[in-house]
Amino acid sequence: MSNRRKFLKNSAIASTTLLLNPFDLFAKNNSLPTKKLNQPIVISTWDFGVEANKVAFEILSKGGKSLDAVEKGVRLVEDDPNERSVGFGGRPDRDGKVTLDACIMDENANIGSVACLENIKNPISVARAVMEKTPHVMLVSEGAFQFALSQGFKKQNLLTPESEKEWKEWLKTSQYKPIVNIENHDTIGMIAMDKNGDLSGACTTSGMAYKMHGRVGDSPIIGAGLFVDNEIGAATATGQGEEVIRTCGTHLVVELMRQGKSPQDACEEAVKRILKLVLNRKKNPKDIQIGFIALNKNGETGGFCLQKGFNYAVQDQSGSKLIPGKFLI
Template identity: 75%
Template sequence: MATRRKFLKNAGILSAILALNPLKAEEILPKNKKIRKPVVLSTWRFGIQANEEAWKVLSKGGKALDAVEKGVRLVEDDPNERSVGYGGRPDRDGRVTLDACIMDEKANIGSVASLEHIKNPISVARAVMEKTPHVMLVGDGALQFAVSQGFEKINLLTPESEKEWKDWLKTSEYKPVVNIENHDTIGMIALDEHGNLSGACTTSGMAFKMHGRVGDSPIIGAGLFVDNEVGAATATGHGEEVIRTCGSHLVVELMRQGKSPQQACEEAVKRIYKNFVNQNRNVKDTQIGFIAINKFGETGAFCLQKGFNYAVHTQENNVLIDAKSLI
């Protein structure tokens, strides 16, 4: 009995020490392992072009923060990409509202939600991070701030998106299509030549959502999380489900515990699936995907069901990969 008490006492002391002095990546991840850098990865097929844009920064020794902002802006600017930025699908009132967040290697964060009339919410999010005492601005306040910073007001609803909305109004049936209308996100994470991580996430949200709905994309810890000691992760898919588990933070913390980026993404998706099972809900119309990178430049991705792909750019190439799925 005395031995057991001594063991428990020592274990308690050790736990207290670890709580006060959390392990760093170099104490968790394998020793003497070669670091692959720079690396940038992003969600979905448009990630190929976004990665190319980010690589223009990374290949010249630039910062990961600048790279991820530049990369996702390319998609925000493209009216043909109907799930992000200009030309994004509107809510059920015909209003295009945008969400975005950004996070750097020092845990500086900025976010905007329900932002209208501004084409590049990711840059407004960065301005929130760098020029305000706050971390998140929403709605009219976000718009007011953006205009004060010189961002131009435009009509984000393109004729193509308006036509889709009017067609939707004929039935007003809210059933987002898996891998099309219910991803609506580009998330990008990068490791630069200096060994620093940053990430960005931007979206127009679920097509034909209720006005004012906000998903995971602008929420640090849900749609995006960066820990420069360990790694970074970002999410795509049905935002409500990612929020339930603080998904991206979960992935990073699993990497802190020693899991690879791939293993961490798989575990995060399994936990979301478990919620569906426990609540007796059907996953048929839901997609969730995570991508992750650790401090060694190792990457991983996983999704709930088939159809999610992601792009990875290294010194060798820029490739599109079909993620493995749970179901």
């Protein structure tokens, strides 16, 4: 009799528990496995991305925001005069002027951009100031320069003796024929996911060497050189910006991930579409290089390029690595 009362009492308690919280028992005994996200993580273009990633990952590993990480990461390359395709020391245009382009985007689709900016060392930080301190998303040329001065940035000659010497040598022929993976190696794009799972990206360049003065490529254009969707993933591009702009390349990569493609497959599809357009216009694809990298919300990465020579750097909790980009032709 005692056992029967005990059984009925326990049954009543269990029934009451289920009525009050019907999911509690299921949650305790039938919990579904969840996928562990690979975060924090940072990915960037080219071999100089290895050192840039270290700067970014130090911020991420301490719980910092992805926006701060990508800004600080690419600034390392902007500041290095030995990197001749980004920032200080970048190769000039055909008139001997170093003009810089950059954009930045955070998890809330806040964006800032500068284009054809002269005499300011860190365009990525000016782009962030445009994002945070103006009602606009892009400032260009003299307007961008005046805004930078108003925000405390200092005027500085960006043309180093080495770059000036190369430019004067180029003037002897003035032949504009960019060399794939050398003069086209012209951008650092970086995307990161922090411990909160939030994505941000940055892209900065001095553009194609010996370009026409005023030329702007894909790097400062949201949706071309960089795009971030915090629900899906992010992508950034490098190479000949004119070709990336034609397809809104990074937006395309992110939308392909939205449709269920992996970062790798999305980058590959975007490059294939660019190649089709190049061939339709009867251009020689061997004269062009395009590369994409992408990161999704699970921390999965991918990268792909048109032809051999592109690489990208990834750093997460397991360490840092430089990955040769798979290529199409």
